[in-house]
Amino acid sequence: MKKQVNDLLITDIRRLNHDNFLIELKSESPVGAIHPGQFVNVKAENTPSAFLRRPLSVHDINEDANTFSLLVKVVGEGTKKLSELKPGETLSVVYPLGNGFKMPSKGDRILLVGGGVGIAPMMHMARESVKNGAEVHILLGARSITDHILLDEFKQFGTIHITTDDGTLGTKGFVVNHAVLSANQSFDRIHCCGPEPMMKAVARKAREMNTECEVSLENMMACGFGVCLCCVTKTTEGNKCVCTEGPVFNINDLEWQI
Amino acid sequence: MKKQVNDLLITDIRRLNHDNFLIELKSESPVGAIHPGQFVNVKAENTPSAFLRRPLSVHDINEDANTFSLLVKVVGEGTKKLSELKPGETLSVVYPLGNGFKMPSKGDRILLVGGGVGIAPMMHMARESVKNGAEVHILLGARSITDHILLDEFKQFGTIHITTDDGTLGTKGFVVNHAVLSANQSFDRIHCCGPEPMMKAVARKAREMNTECEVSLENMMACGFGVCLCCVTKTTEGNKCVCTEGPVFNINDLEWQI
Amino acid sequence: MANLEVKIHDLILKNPVMTASGTFGNGTEFDDFFDVNTLGGILLKGTTLHHREGNDYPRMAETPSGMLNAVGLQNKGIDYFCEHIYPKVKEYSTNVIVNVNGSTIEEYIELAARVNELNHIAAIELNISCPNVKQGGMAFGTSCPMAEQVTKAVRKVYHKTLIVKLSPNVTNIAEIAKGVEGQGANAVSLINTFLGMAVNAETRKPVLSTITGGLSGPAIKPIALRMVWQVAQAVKIPVIGMGGIASTSDALEFIIAGASAVQIGTANFIDPTLCVKIIEGINDYCERHKIKSISELIGSLQL
Amino acid sequence: MANLEVKIHDLILKNPVMTASGTFGNGTEFDDFFDVNTLGGILLKGTTLHHREGNDYPRMAETPSGMLNAVGLQNKGIDYFCEHIYPKVKEYSTNVIVNVNGSTIEEYIELAARVNELNHIAAIELNISCPNVKQGGMAFGTSCPMAEQVTKAVRKVYHKTLIVKLSPNVTNIAEIAKGVEGQGANAVSLINTFLGMAVNAETRKPVLSTITGGLSGPAIKPIALRMVWQVAQAVKIPVIGMGGIASTSDALEFIIAGASAVQIGTANFIDPTLCVKIIEGINDYCERHKIKSISELIGSLQL
């Protein structure tokens, strides 16, 4: 799908909990062409401290309505401005960007791991993986029960596994403490998105389990389409741009000390 | 009244025509202490091209509700942002600023002249002048009939005289073409606010009529309370700050070539 | 309460927050907004030997996250200052510092000598970096030998704390800082404004009456911070940092980069109570980070 | 349609809008967004003799109305360029210009000689102003004698249009512009980024891996505009203006101040189609103001 920059109509905006919300955007090009794990780069408001665009994963798509949604956590001025938008307004979006996840084949058994707002790209990934005929397991980690969102939606696409740091829901501890991430489990592939320490811990487990593993990185970006060279990560083949050669990387290609 | 900076509640915001709107603000200090002709300095949104505050005249006050209003014309980014505010939101306001008009005594016959959005301070002035027992005439000029606003409101306080550049309402021409600004009229004082060429033309008439005349200037301001020295105008006593020693000046004190 | 006291040579500031010259009037303009004595110190507006009318209007242009000014040191001169302004500002219990400006070395000397007589003026800030005057000003601050010369000359007649205010419009600001340190400056303050320009595309005319003016505000903060860091590494005397400070975090960044104190300039125009908020914010930060004294923070950048 | 054609020595630009090196990749990254051939010219990303990995991540910090970058000239070197990039970019019908960077004069010479061989490269832009490399870079651009030396050396081996890109981190940019003009530069382009810095107050660490980086974006526009105006008055060769251009009005302001052409940099990141909008905007302006040829506008500032 060709990259484009467009003012897209906001068809819905919905607060999910204290700091997460969903924005639904009407696309001009067929959303079916967006690959799971790809992201968009948005500009809500020309505020001085949110000068650049803000990269956000495509959370889910709706082919019938030709809309896609973003799951956003409010962390600073840019995301706060986004949260104040209203349906009927438009948002400037550059999309689709990045490579996306490797898709499973029919019969593959895969595990999607999302920590915090890292669950964002996993809905789209789960939906498309099920379409491909894969068996999907979804491991979701958060600090506490009130931080877990969209569990019913995820349940549509596979088996859900939950952890909370404080034990208020599911297994107490981090995602890597969950039984689904242990050597007696066998997956064709693990796909992971979340805070870097969590992704590194999952990558370590995947190594132990001898399982292929992909992670989605969130480096700081200035352009999002490969021209500024600001977003690099070290790989076995030297610095690569997270925005064009990622955000999804196989852990074997990264120079992570794990 | 002590100057203050406060986030004031917007109690009403109302579009009057294509480019003018009214904002009503709930004051924390008694609005009765605001002098006609004083202004406020507001900050709607920290946008890069509207970096500084925006000076706006106090249009009118409501002592019962303890509110005051601003009459704003959308000319650029700052005023556009203001126009998008909603009742219930707050606006950061530094107020009250400047000197204000010289008030009439009982029985004085005065003429208020407003051109374009220069009519803004005249409602408050008219209201207080009537309270003082003055006879108030109000001359309002605009490009065309659709640019004339608030005529009914002004009528409460005195006799209205109208001009339009295109003759669609009242006398055709500029305010100085109106009969009320002619030597056979006698006023104790003329108070004028509008574009500079218009104020200069009125000042010239006032000289001819041998009538005291005050004008309210709109120089570019950075601070609004006398510390940056950016807003100066040349007077018979040298450069003076429009924000503290004005915005209202007696035309005899200005170095205008009229 | 953390201990926010800092020393700038003989000056004891109860906290590191001061106001920048030309953005705080003579302090009295802020009396309505807050008690000026809560500040670490105030810098009065630029004073010259003789009365100056300043430049013609327009003197200001807004720019992205900043502004250009071309005030041109409008002030009533040192006689008026001594007679009318000093009697008021000497009542402040905080440090009151005069910003002195000359078009020649002789003028700087005469001014400094006059201010030296005023008991309640704690220090002078030698402005060798004003971009808005035809003579002197920035010319002194953009040449190392001239900066040294004027500092040396003033040092002879001025016996209290001598702060030299540096221009950012130079290739090597650390070199100039070292130069004036060598001539007896007790502290350096930086930065003054960048020489900038605004054009009205519709009329094809400059926006400012003087064509160019001085750029200030958040836009210049990254460059100011870099210069403060470079200068703090180059000199042993205290560095007073400024340029675009608009929040507690901004002020802390300058202190961490090596500033012993900061000055708030343009941001006063937008929030006249900002200085007070920043003093409170710095205290909160210290408590949150278990910092007992602000001195632990100065130049604490971890490389 | 107004006539938007401008000449930069031997280069004929169909309009004065180019892209700034390091912000436009090799052009192909924009193919999805618009037809790159509609531009007056494109500046390819900085090329060095040898492969460079660039600096460590993080390389970017957002600042008020601007950004700092510390990319450090990541590129695959001139051999890779000739083999893999040149075959693609030579197909563009617009002017394609290579931005060359050395750590020594010898490297500049070798690079320029290599690019001289490439038929479809219309010009080189000699980058003597990169603030993000340890050796060379800005050191050449902040010293007049060194700027002259490198220009002179390159002039000997490079026979097409030679543009020298100036650093704003200097006391007197006009002096350096005159210096390189004297050594045979056919045009100067300015400005490169300002050396700036960002600090994270919470962690007390620099934000960038390299501590300092280059400031670009609208924040620097007023200073860039002033420098373009000063340089345009000092030299006879064409001036290419840049620094914070983000709208048609910005571009026009540079042209009115004396730039024969402009480059759009950081703003491409925010609106990848901006260049096209600015070309249209300039044409609209000319029609509205009854300007037949853009050349009437260049340096038309009314004082």
Ligand SMILES: Cc1cc2nc3c(=O)[nH]c(=O)nc-3n(C[C@H](O)[C@H](O)[C@H](O)COP(=O)(O)OP(=O)(O)OC[C@H]3O[C@@H](n4cnc5c(N)ncnc54)[C@H](O)[C@@H]3O)c2cc1C
């Ligand atoms: C490929 C990619 C996909 C992402 N997907 C999502 C998503 O689906 N949902 C979501 O909520 N967030 C996502 N993020 C993170 C999101 O971009 C940042 O949270 C957002 O940019 C912060 O903007 P702000 O103005 O609110 O915060 P700021 O005030 O700018 O910063 C707050 C914090 O966020 C970090 N941050 C700021 N800008 C970026 C940036 N450009 N990239 C990474 N981190 C940044 C800062 O270091 C700081 O710690 C993604 C990031 C990337 C790179």
Ligand SMILES: Cc1cc2nc3c(=O)[nH]c(=O)nc-3n(C[C@H](O)[C@H](O)[C@H](O)COP(=O)(O)OP(=O)(O)OC[C@H]3O[C@@H](n4cnc5c(N)ncnc54)[C@H](O)[C@@H]3O)c2cc1C
């Ligand atoms: C004392 C005073 C009282 C005023 N009262 C009113 C009022 O009651 N109602 C009203 O609508 N307007 C009033 N104005 C004018 C108003 O301040 C400007 O229209 C407004 O600041 C423009 O902001 P902007 O961001 O929308 O436009 P910009 O995009 O900033 O500029 C648009 C135009 O307005 C001019 N302008 C911008 N800033 C200022 C400024 N600080 N002072 C003067 N002119 C400026 C510019 O030169 C430009 O031509 C007053 C101005 C002053 C000084």
Ligand SMILES: Cc1cc2nc3c(=O)[nH]c(=O)nc-3n(C[C@H](O)[C@H](O)[C@H](O)COP(=O)(O)O)c2cc1C
């Ligand atoms: C309107 C205005 C007037 C100024 N006048 C002076 C002055 O008289 N003397 C001086 O040394 N600096 C003067 N400055 C510079 C400031 O003191 C300060 O160095 C500069 O603005 C950078 O800080 P800021 O970005 O916080 O404003 C002035 C700045 C402004 C905006």
Ligand SMILES: Cc1cc2nc3c(=O)[nH]c(=O)nc-3n(C[C@H](O)[C@H](O)[C@H](O)COP(=O)(O)O)c2cc1C
């Ligand atoms: C991410 C980035 C990379 C850059 N790389 C180069 C470069 O390789 N060579 C060069 O001469 N300038 C480089 N520059 C500087 C720009 O070409 C331009 O001079 C500067 O950014 C000012 O223009 P702007 O404000 O429009 O971005 C780079 C700028 C940025 C932001």
Ligand code: FES
């Ligand atoms: S964000 Fe610019 S190259 Fe990746």
Ligand code: FES
């Ligand atoms: S606007 Fe600052 S002194 Fe008047």
